[in-house]
Amino acid sequence: MLEAVRRKLSRGLFGMVVGPEGEEHAQRIHGSPGPRLFADDRPIRHVHADNAMFIGGLRALLLQSLHPLAMAAVAQHSDYKTDPWGRLQRTSLFIGVTTYGTAEDARAAVARLARIHTHIHGVAPDGRRYRADDPHLLAWVHVAEVDSFLRCHQRYGEKPLDDYDGYVADMAVLAEEMGIPDPPRTVAELEARLDSYRAELKGTAQAREAAWFLLFKAPLPLLARGPYAILAATAVASLPVWARMPLRLPYLPIAEATGVRFAGHALMRGLRWVTG
Numbered sequence: 001m002l003e004a005v006r007r008k009l010s011r012g013l014f015g016m017v018v019g020p021e022g023e024e025h026a027q028r029i030h031g032s033p034g035p036r037l038f039a040d041d042r043p044i045r046h047v048h049a050d051n052a053m054f055i056g057g058l059r060a061l062l063l064q065s066l067h068p069l070a071m072a073a074v075a076q077h078s079d080y081k082t083d084p085w086g087r088l089q090r091t092s093l094f095i096g097v098t099t100y101g102t103a104e105d106a107r108a109a110v111a112r113l114a115r116i117h118t119h120i121h122g123v124a125p126d127g128r129r130y131r132a133d134d135p136h137l138l139a140w141v142h143v144a145e146v147d148s149f150l151r152c153h154q155r156y157g158e159k160p161l162d163d164y165d166g167y168v169a170d171m172a173v174l175a176e177e178m179g180i181p182d183p184p185r186t187v188a189e190l191e192a193r194l195d196s197y198r199a200e201l202k203g204t205a206q207a208r209e210a211a212w213f214l215l216f217k218a219p220l221p222l223l224a225r226g227p228y229a230i231l232a233a234t235a236v237a238s239l240p241v242w243a244r245m246p247l248r249l250p251y252l253p254i255a256e257a258t259g260v261r262f263a264g265h266a267l268m269r270g271l272r273w274v275t276g
Contacts, residue, residue: 203246
């Protein structure tokens with residue numbers, strides 16, 4: 001009986017994250033013969049296989065929203081409100097293919113994304129023009145994502161790594177494939193690059209609206225709302241204070257160090273049981 005419940009929950013979660021064609025995608029990603037960009041023992045494979053990615057993904061979206069031009073591109077060209085799970089599924093597929101798929105499929109996925117980026121351009125509410133294929137904006141999205149996946153794995157990963165520099169270096173390989181110049185290759189370089197963007201970041205109305213939607217308005221079945229509330233609180237608690245204030249997100253250090261962290265670890269244990 002318990003195993004039947006676990007399998008049902010696992011199928012539901014798998015379908016939400018990877019979509020109705022998830023099984024076909026998984027078979028192609030893991031079953032296709034050919035060389036990979038990353039060997040089996042590389043840190044990127046370890047980090048991206050852990051359920052802490054759920055927290056890291058939400059944290060990355062919140063952090064990325066702080067760049068007004070990146071956020072304008074999302075607000076004007078993304079369907080994150082009308083089809084948030086579709087966006088999640090496309091992102092999950094991209095991460096899966098580039099991390100575990102053949103090198104040929106990984107490079108094809110990067111090329112498809114690059115073609116999409118050439119069509120995303122416009123004018124932000126502050127009057128500045130933006131292009132999604134701008135290397136500077138691509139680098140911001142990259143460092144925010146890498147920092148989020150790394151920090152959340154450090155805090156909530158089942159088996160923390162000894163070599164997080166190796167993870168940053170692995171992600172730099174993908175960054176170079178995407179045309180991002182001189183991506184960070186160590187944790188220290190990542191921190192410095194993230195800090196270099198601080199003067200450009202701002203909590204715009206678009207960013208706060210996106211944060212509110214992601215944290216409180218995401219369309220979810222009733223049974224998923226409790227776990228998602230924990231996920232949201234955990235993602236917010238993992239952000240630095242300087243990133244929360246512009247988004248008007250709370251900072252409760254005592255609660256975050258105790259209740260939120262405990263709930264986050266409990267959620268990860270539950271997800272590991274569900275996913276097997």
